[in-house]
Amino acid sequence: MSATTPAxxxxxxxxxRAPGATVIHAAGLxxxxxKTVALDHARFDVHAGRIVGLIGPNGAGKTxxxxxxxxxxxxxxxxxxxxxxxxxxxPALMQQVCFIADxxxxxxxxTVTQALDFVAGIHPRFDRxxxxxxxxxxxxxxxxxxxxxxxxxxxQLHLAIVMAIDARLLVLDEPTLGLDILYRKQFYQSLLExxxxxxxxxxxxxxxxxxxxxxxxxxxxxxxxKVVLDTPMDALGERFAEVMVNAxxxxxxxxxxxxxxxxxxxxxxxxxDGVPPAQLAQLGEVRRPSVADLFVATMKGTYA
Amino acid sequence: MNSMTTFGWLVKREYWEARRGFLWAPFWAAAxxxxxxxxxxxxxxxxxxxxxxxxxxxxxxxxxxxLNQASDNDVAQFxxxxxxxxxxxxxxxxxxxxxxxxxxxxGALYDDRRDRSILFWKSLPLSDTSTxxxxxxxxxxxxxxxxxxxxxxxYIVTQVIVSLWLxxxxxxxxxxxxxxxxxxxxxxHLLAMIGVNAVWALPTVGWLLMxxxxxxxxxxxxxxxxxxxxxxxxxxxxxxxxxHIGQDFYWGNIAGRLLxxxxxxSWIAPNADGLGLRFHNPDDFAQISYAAxxxxxxxxxxxIGAAVGIALIAAAIWFRRWRDEA
Numbered sequence: 001m002s003a004t005t006p007a008x009x010x011x012x013x014x015x016x017r018a019p020g021a022t023v024i025h026a027a028g029l030x031x032x033x034x035k036t037v038a039l040d041h042a043r044f045d046v047h048a049g050r051i052v053g054l055i056g057p058n059g060a061g062k063t064x065x066x067x068x069x070x071x072x073x074x075x076x077x078x079x080x081x082x083x084x085x086x087x088x089x090x091p092a093l094m095q096q097v098c099f100i101a102d103x104x105x106x107x108x109x110x111t112v113t114q115a116l117d118f119v120a121g122i123h124p125r126f127d128r129x130x131x132x133x134x135x136x137x138x139x140x141x142x143x144x145x146x147x148x149x150x151x152x153x154x155x156q157l158h159l160a161i162v163m164a165i166d167a168r169l170l171v172l173d174e175p176t177l178g179l180d181i182l183y184r185k186q187f188y189q190s191l192l193e194x195x196x197x198x199x200x201x202x203x204x205x206x207x208x209x210x211x212x213x214x215x216x217x218x219x220x221x222x223x224x225x226k227v228v229l230d231t232p233m234d235a236l237g238e239r240f241a242e243v244m245v246n247a248x249x250x251x252x253x254x255x256x257x258x259x260x261x262x263x264x265x266x267x268x269x270x271x272x273d274g275v276p277p278a279q280l281a282q283l284g285e286v287r288r289p290s291v292a293d294l295f296v297a298t299m300k301g302t303y304a
Numbered sequence: 305m306n307s308m309t310t311f312g313w314l315v316k317r318e319y320w321e322a323r324r325g326f327l328w329a330p331f332w333a334a335a336x337x338x339x340x341x342x343x344x345x346x347x348x349x350x351x352x353x354x355x356x357x358x359x360x361x362x363x364x365x366x367x368x369x370x371l372n373q374a375s376d377n378d379v380a381q382f383x384x385x386x387x388x389x390x391x392x393x394x395x396x397x398x399x400x401x402x403x404x405x406x407x408x409x410x411g412a413l414y415d416d417r418r419d420r421s422i423l424f425w426k427s428l429p430l431s432d433t434s435t436x437x438x439x440x441x442x443x444x445x446x447x448x449x450x451x452x453x454x455x456x457x458x459y460i461v462t463q464v465i466v467s468l469w470l471x472x473x474x475x476x477x478x479x480x481x482x483x484x485x486x487x488x489x490x491x492x493h494l495l496a497m498i499g500v501n502a503v504w505a506l507p508t509v510g511w512l513l514m515x516x517x518x519x520x521x522x523x524x525x526x527x528x529x530x531x532x533x534x535x536x537x538x539x540x541x542x543x544x545x546x547x548h549i550g551q552d553f554y555w556g557n558i559a560g561r562l563l564x565x566x567x568x569x570s571w572i573a574p575n576a577d578g579l580g581l582r583f584h585n586p587d588d589f590a591q592i593s594y595a596a597x598x599x600x601x602x603x604x605x606x607x608i609g610a611a612v613g614i615a616l617i618a619a620a621i622w623f624r625r626w627r628d629e630a
Contacts, residue, residue, distance in 0.1 A: 066623050072426060073628045094429040107421035121313035122428060158424070 021048045023169055023201045024069060030079035030225075031064050038064040039075065040225035048168070048196040051215055054205045056222035057299050062205045065172050065222065069203070070099055074219070082168060095125060098162045099171035101180055104154045108147040112140050112157060119161055131164035134194070149178060152183035163195045170195075172204040176211075184208070188215055213291045221298050229298060241280050242289040243270050249283045256280075260297030271297045310430070312440030318412075321380060322442065327402035328359060330451040333400045334393055334458030341462050345469050374479075382480050386487045393455040394494045401451045405505075405566050409512035412439040413624055414523045432625040436517070440509055440617060444502040448568065452495050459487065463581045472501040493592050500597045501568045506607040508565040510616025515622035529560040561609050571600045 031039040039061045046052050055198045056062045067073040071093060073088030079086065082094045084232055100163035106115065110240055111137065138156045146154055155175065162170065170191075176184040196202060197239040201209045219236065231239065245268045254261070257281070258270040271289055272280060280286050289297075319326060413436065425435065467477035515523040535554055542548040549558070564570055570608040572591050600606055 067628070070426070074626065091429050091431045094427065099423075099427045101423040101427070102420065105420050105423040107321070107416065107424065108419060114317075114320055118313055118317055119428065121316075122310045122430060124429075 022046070024079075024081050024203070026068075026077070026079045027064075027081055029065070029068060031061075031068060031073065031078040031256070037225050039068070041077065042225060042227050044202060044220060044227045044230055045104050046203060046218075048201050050217045051202045051204070051219040052194065052220055052224060053209070053212060053216040053291075054220045055209055055295055056202060056205075061225040062222055063173060064225075066099070066101070066171055066203070066205065069098045070094075070097065070171060096167050096171045097171065098165050098167040099173065100155075100158055100162060100175045101171075102174045103151050103175065106146045106154055106158055109145065111143055113142045115146075115157065115161065119165075123165060125165065125166040126161075127164045131160050134160035134163060134190075145165070151178050155179060155183060155187060164192065166227050168200060170200065170202045172202065174205075174206055175204070176208065177207065184211060184296060188212060191215075209291045209295060216291075219291060221295065222300060229294075236291075236294075237288040239274055240289050240294055241272050241275065241277060242287045242293065243272065243280050243284050244268075244287070245270055245284040253283050260293075260300065307434070309433055311438060311441075314430070314434060315442055317397075318438055318442035319446060322404075322408050322447075323582070325408055326442075326447045327454075329400050329404050330397050330454045332348050333396045334454050337396060338458060338461055338465070341465060345465070372384045379480060381540045383484045383486050386463070386481070386484065387490050390455070390459050390494075394490075395451075397451040397455050400566045401447060405447050406508075406512065408447070409439070409443050409509060409566075410516050410523050410527060413513055413517035413620060414519070417627070418521075421580060433531045433621050436513065436617065436621045436624055438582070439513065443566075444509060445498065446506050448498045448501065452498060455494060456491050459491070493594070496594065496597060497568065497592060500571060500600050503610050504571040504600065504606060505566045506613025507561045507616065508563060508613075510613040510620065511562040512566075513620035514616045514623065517620045517627060528563065531562050536557050557605060561605070561612075565609065571603075571606065572596065 022045055024044070026045070029039050029042040030037075035246070042061070042065060054062055054065065068075045068079055069081050069086060071081075071090035073282075074087060081093060086093055090203065105207050116131060119126050119131075135157070138153065138158055138160070140149070140153060146157070148222060148245050149157070159175075176187050179187070191202065204212060204216075205269050217230050219229065220227055240259075243253065244264075246265070247268070250268050253268070253270045256270075256272060256275050258272050260271040262269050267284075270283075271293065277286055410605050415427060467481050470477045470480065513525075513529055515527040517524050538548050538554055539551065542551075569592065
């Protein structure tokens with residue numbers, strides 16, 4: 001990310017709103033649970049106005065990284081979020097940060113009206129009228145309790161609340177897990193149309209990479225507690241290429257040290273990192289790889 | 305958005321969530337007394353009609369006495385019955401409240417971790433200190449205030465019913481039921497007791513909240529088993545002839561305070577076995593006189609317990625902040 005969006009000096013000033021200001025800065029971020037290393041000197045920066053996908057296999061440290069950012073867990077190393085230390089300044093931080101952790105974390109006893117009353121009562125940046133506007137588009141009733149809602153409706157309520165909070169960072173941890181495709185599409189569409197702008201930053205983890213690929217501006221892969229890939233989506237096509245190679249050229253392709261090789265209908269598909277496109281064009285048809293293919297290639301052997 | 309407003313919303317949230325225990329449990333307890341009163345009146349009337357009984361007693365005074373030649377002494381006797389009615393409502397509310405608040409506190413910092421809704425609460429700009437303190441306030445002030453309010457309402461409803469019954473029999477209820485301040489004075493004592501109960505309850509409040517915030521599962525078992533196992537070990541150490549804590553002191557001042565101080569009025573005669581509050585005769589009412597309440601604040605048990613309770617609440621806040629569920 002830092003390749004295209006230079007960090008603004010003096011990001012400690014939490015009032016800086018210039019696009020590209022550093023929202024999250026992590027260096028040497030480590031966390032272990034007993035003998036398990038969840039984060040291993042992870043280093044990354046997230047800048048304002050970006051939608052960053054944090055992608056990794058189960059147990060790679062995604063959730064731990066998010067918890068550290070949200071001040072829900074202790075850690076070693078350096079981490080500042082909006083210039084604040086999440087360990088020491090959590091209540092102040094949470095005025096500017098929202099998160100949806102997993103689906104269906106709203107308390108089951110609460111009604112729609114109570115949820116709105118409460119958030120309006122305690123959150124200085126919550127716009128109730130805006131929230132009610134979002135809810136009008138759903139089938140949610142004011143007196144409906146969360147326990148009477150489907151998973152998809154719970155997420156609609158949660159998203160309506162979160163989108164009505166004028167926060168600078170929104171953290172989403174598997175926000176659409178277990179929802180059907182209609183709710184999933186609607187979720188991300190709402191975020192893009194009604195929420196996201198250059199002053200906001202979204203950090204999202206998900207396993208459904210294909211569905212969010214087109215909305216991400218930045219991609220971060222995490223493996224074994226380390227950030228192994230950190231790139232803007234624009235640069236992805238310049239750096240990575242997928243080539244469909246005829247059988248005769250396979251040896252030549254292997255000589256260029258591909259990340260991955262797989263067979264489809266008798267042809268070999270190679271994935272390259274940083275090989276000039278002109279050189280690859282001689283081997284076969286060059287395409288931009290999908291994030292899913294890149295992910296599979298990068299994470300090879302994780303569960304072995 | 306000042307912090308008092310936020311705190312008010314936090315307490316309101318506790319009420320929303322615990323309304324079944326805070327409001328409906330004491331409500332139905334009071335309602336059952338009223339229903340029993342009505343059933344009693346009906347039974348009295350039926351027996352009178354069937355068996356030709358000449359006397360029905362209400363508050364130790366027979367109906368015919370009220371009708372004819374009730375002396376001031378008889379009225380005073382009746383008013384004692386009114387006081388007892390108010391105390392009965394208070395006693396039943398106290399029993400219900402003890403159970404409700406005990407389990408409320410055990411679940412207060414545990415239930416939302418179990419159903420993961422803690423992730424929603426933690427996504428809001430709320431400090432863990434104010435979250436935990438809102439649960440303390442809900443348990444030792446809000447719940448008793450609601451219960452004492454219901455006591456008064458239940459008493460008044462009962463007296464309306466009794467008045468109607470007296471009217472039917474031609475007795476003027478003003479002289480017997482409504483012309484006396486004493487029952488309301490009893491009620492004010494119950495109201496004032498909330499303050500004494502609240503400070504006295506702190507060790508139990510802290511103990512239950514701490515386990516509620518700390519353990520991965522079964523806070524009830526931990527909260528109960530730790531003092532019991534410690535007590536048994538203490539007995540064993542004593543059997544070996546080694547230095548140990550006296551049995552009465554341990555169960556009365558340590559285990560008892562950690563588990564039972566939540567019971568309203570348990571500060572009365574705290575060194576007696578069991579609970580102090582007993583009404584053998586009307587003079588026992590002195591046990592909850594304002595003087596007795598003032599005296600409670602001179603007991604070292606009150607203040608040592610409060611200090612321990614505050615330390616335990618601080619521990620609960622720490623666990624709430626740093627307990628990592630991963």
